[in-house]
Amino acid sequence: MTFYETAGVWVAALFTLAIYSFLYRENPLYRLAEHLVVGVSLGYSIVLTWQRILYPRLVQPLAAGQEWLLIIPATLGLLYITRFFPKVAWLSRYPIGFLLGTGMGVSFPLDMQALVLRQIHSTVIPVFTPGTPWDVALGTAVIVLGTLAALIYFFFSKPHKGPFFGLGSRVGIWLIMIGFGATFGFTVMGRISLLIGRVQFLLADWLRVIH
Amino acid sequence: MKRTVPLMLALVGGVIMIIQYFIPHQVSQDVFDYYTSWAPVVSGFALILGVGSITRLHYHKLRAREKNWPFSIAVLVPIYLMPIFAFFVPASLGGGSEFPGFFDFMYTRVQVPIQATMFSMLAFYIASAAFRAFRAKSLLATVLLLAAVIVMLGQVPVGDLLGRWLPDTGQWILRYPNLAAKRAIELGVGFGMLATCLKIIFGVERGWLGGAGR
Amino acid sequence: MSGMNANTWEKMLNIDRRWIFLMIGVVVIVPFFIRMGLPVVPTDEVRSVYSLIDTLEADDAVFVGWDFDPGTEAENQPMGIAVLRHAFSRHVPVFVTAVSPLGQGLAGQGLASVFDTRTPGNFALVRWADWEPFRAAGHAGRDSLEAAWEAAGNALPEGALGWVFEGVDFAHLGYQPLFSLVILGMGSSIAAQYPTDVSGNPVPEMPMLHAHKNLRDVDLAVTLAGSSACMWCVIYGNAKVGLPVAFGVTAVMATDYFPYIQSGQIVGMMGGLRGAAEYEVLETEGGYTQATGNAYRGMDVQSLAHIVIILLVILGNIAFFAGGFHRKTALKARR
Numbered sequence: 001m002t003f004y005e006t007a008g009v010w011v012a013a014l015f016t017l018a019i020y021s022f023l024y025r026e027n028p029l030y031r032l033a034e035h036l037v038v039g040v041s042l043g044y045s046i047v048l049t050w051q052r053i054l055y056p057r058l059v060q061p062l063a064a065g066q067e068w069l070l071i072i073p074a075t076l077g078l079l080y081i082t083r084f085f086p087k088v089a090w091l092s093r094y095p096i097g098f099l100l101g102t103g104m105g106v107s108f109p110l111d112m113q114a115l116v117l118r119q120i121h122s123t124v125i126p127v128f129t130p131g132t133p134w135d136v137a138l139g140t141a142v143i144v145l146g147t148l149a150a151l152i153y154f155f156f157s158k159p160h161k162g163p164f165f166g167l168g169s170r171v172g173i174w175l176i177m178i179g180f181g182a183t184f185g186f187t188v189m190g191r192i193s194l195l196i197g198r199v200q201f202l203l204a205d206w207l208r209v210i211h
Numbered sequence: 212m213k214r215t216v217p218l219m220l221a222l223v224g225g226v227i228m229i230i231q232y233f234i235p236h237q238v239s240q241d242v243f244d245y246y247t248s249w250a251p252v253v254s255g256f257a258l259i260l261g262v263g264s265i266t267r268l269h270y271h272k273l274r275a276r277e278k279n280w281p282f283s284i285a286v287l288v289p290i291y292l293m294p295i296f297a298f299f300v301p302a303s304l305g306g307g308s309e310f311p312g313f314f315d316f317m318y319t320r321v322q323v324p325i326q327a328t329m330f331s332m333l334a335f336y337i338a339s340a341a342f343r344a345f346r347a348k349s350l351l352a353t354v355l356l357l358a359a360v361i362v363m364l365g366q367v368p369v370g371d372l373l374g375r376w377l378p379d380t381g382q383w384i385l386r387y388p389n390l391a392a393k394r395a396i397e398l399g400v401g402f403g404m405l406a407t408c409l410k411i412i413f414g415v416e417r418g419w420l421g422g423a424g425r
Numbered sequence: 426m427s428g429m430n431a432n433t434w435e436k437m438l439n440i441d442r443r444w445i446f447l448m449i450g451v452v453v454i455v456p457f458f459i460r461m462g463l464p465v466v467p468t469d470e471v472r473s474v475y476s477l478i479d480t481l482e483a484d485d486a487v488f489v490g491w492d493f494d495p496g497t498e499a500e501n502q503p504m505g506i507a508v509l510r511h512a513f514s515r516h517v518p519v520f521v522t523a524v525s526p527l528g529q530g531l532a533g534q535g536l537a538s539v540f541d542t543r544t545p546g547n548f549a550l551v552r553w554a555d556w557e558p559f560r561a562a563g564h565a566g567r568d569s570l571e572a573a574w575e576a577a578g579n580a581l582p583e584g585a586l587g588w589v590f591e592g593v594d595f596a597h598l599g600y601q602p603l604f605s606l607v608i609l610g611m612g613s614s615i616a617a618q619y620p621t622d623v624s625g626n627p628v629p630e631m632p633m634l635h636a637h638k639n640l641r642d643v644d645l646a647v648t649l650a651g652s653s654a655c656m657w658c659v660i661y662g663n664a665k666v667g668l669p670v671a672f673g674v675t676a677v678m679a680t681d682y683f684p685y686i687q688s689g690q691i692v693g694m695m696g697g698l699r700g701a702a703e704y705e706v707l708e709t710e711g712g713y714t715q716a717t718g719n720a721y722r723g724m725d726v727q728s729l730a731h732i733v734i735i736l737l738v739i740l741g742n743i744a745f746f747a748g749g750f751h752r753k754t755a756l757k758a759r760r
Contacts, residue, residue: 008316012324019328023335023446033325035285040322041527042262043293047314048526050294052600053255056620057248073249077256084263093217095253096419099603101221102246104408105228106609107660111408114664114690115401119394122688139387143687146391147398154399172395177351179392181358182385183680186697188337188359189366190500190676192453192730193698195334196723197499198327199453210457240613247610248617254602318530323495330496334730338449339442342737346745360735366699368463369728382468385683394684
């Protein structure tokens, strides 16, 4: 290990412990780390925004005398800065309006296709075809009827009464609870995994007691 | 000028983009290619807003000597020091370079461990919540907890030791009942997105106009 | 139970939560010293991602997106490393991208760990500038380049699995904002969206860009995400140009995306550390790695932690009902 790496591991371990010290009680070391992370991430983003976007996609082509039209997005982008001057702050709505409107226009047909049509299409499927194992057939029935039931539960324009809306919404809420249960189980799993990652760092990279 | 022009920008921009999707002509493709090269440039400038606001906030804290003002230094110094470091050791920009500099160090040895550790603390809180808050108070809550327990055991190797049925059942729950519930929710989200798109393009939803010099 | 009155149960439920914190701390540390090596059985969701990459070759290409921030590094990074190893072993060219600035740095770290030849089982990196003379001599094809590179006296470091040429085997394209639009733009041209890579090298001149000019020439996009950013590949890549997409997402999000597997919009999914562990197991079974990695090692700990949390839920419920708190309006809470 080079000096750079050793120093890095110690600094990283120090900050890791500083954050965990919060579990015992709030303290200045934790606060320092908490504030540093805001500053460093913004500083990092400034550099990358310049290095990845503004320099190669704007400054370089303009300096090379190509693509003069880039003046238009640059001007639009600069209008963001008017936010800091109350009298002309309304000008910052121009770039927002441009990005928001076009963004929504671009995503509309694709959202429709990917999030709605394909999903509906994949719900209307045959439950049983010869040779299907029973658990898959049962599962497919759950997908077809269960999606409908869960949709009924979210449909509030009709009272949840009667054989269709009443029974449907009751089946729907059961399925939703099973779905939330699965998400909860996975959430526990994910949180523990993140902790495992840090413990692995402390034990293997810093203390070197495990490989 | 203050409201109509930005609303028109959203309307015209949005409609053009929807139309270009349905016309696979070279002209519409050229318009679109211009757009995909322009939009990131516009959005790049938005960072100035974030940096400016944070700077202003912490500058005021410092000047007014507000409670905990020394911590504002810990925010402001790296914001402006990081670009200076990067300027002097540009080779470190790629991350994981052979000759890393201070810029790289601040990211990999300060930023990453702090942020990763902050998120990992949630493990402790979820354990505490498991003990204090997750109650089988009703039939539906019991269903939720049971599904959670089966999935939790099914996802870890120890579940296999208890019996192959456990991971199999867990996987079945994920692939079918969970899928049905999530599909209904995602369809709701999908319809919501479509409605929001149209509302913004046609100026029904104007929340984004707010907060600028009123 | 008669000996325990409601007061005892109340005391138990109101235990200082720092004791629970301490317990979890012990539970995630101890199993690292008692290696159980419990078997991890790969699921179909992960297997389908692995199998697809396992069919790809040097004239194919994949995108791997480091679309997460340091907060979920522990879950997403092992997935990225596993996929990189698999692709590099098969000489499948890899485009590395990131939807956020912080993701670019994590991608750099992921690549660096695969290129660290001090550890056996990694790959030797040849930077773009280092093989410039060979480029000038006309060696652009991978085989002729590698032969010429070794003929020039370059020996593979001991324990390394092979060479990885920057610009031929991978390109670290880095961060771009509005990644949804970047995906759409790449439908026409990848190089137009990324004029330079993260080190400032000219992307349009790279050999892997000659064979893969736009997303239609790409065989798979793996998005490693800790947020819904992974859906951009589905909405803008899959729906628009039919790009095959695979997910490597955090466990918290994984359950939400089963509908997209069933609909065929994504080919498969690695969910959380467990998903990464499964990929590592498949790679070891496939002979790509000698031993499984960090994610698999974490699974023993994960097992014990799940059992402890389930016990906490059960214990909490016993105390709650035995103490009769379900009949009372409120349990006196103390932090």
